Amino acid sequence: MKKVNQISMFLALKQSIMDLDTSKAVNLAKEVVEKDIDPAEAIESGYVQGLSIVGEKFQRGESFLPELMAAAEAMK
Numbered sequence: 001m002k003k004v005n006q007i008s009m010f011l012a013l014k015q016s017i018m019d020l021d022t023s024k025a026v027n028l029a030k031e032v033v034e035k036d037i038d039p040a041e042a043i044e045s046g047y048v049q050g051l052s053i054v055g056e057k058f059q060r061g062e063s064f065l066p067e068l069m070a071a072a073e074a075m076k
Helices: 002-018 022-034 039-059 064-076
Strands: none
Touching: 002 022, 002 039, 002 064, 022 039, 022 064, 039 064
């Protein structure tokens, strides 16, 4: 059950970056700590995945520099 919760948390982390939602990303980071999920794994499996998708969209010309910068700021 814990693995399922982690996966859903990682998906939410990823989505918060894709949505450029800084406040949601911060709140989810707090949840990661509260739920004793490995922060490094959460960053790699959540935030980095979301930033990668935004970066790929930027490379394809589907998004622009402000979106890429907003995603990076949300991740920070």
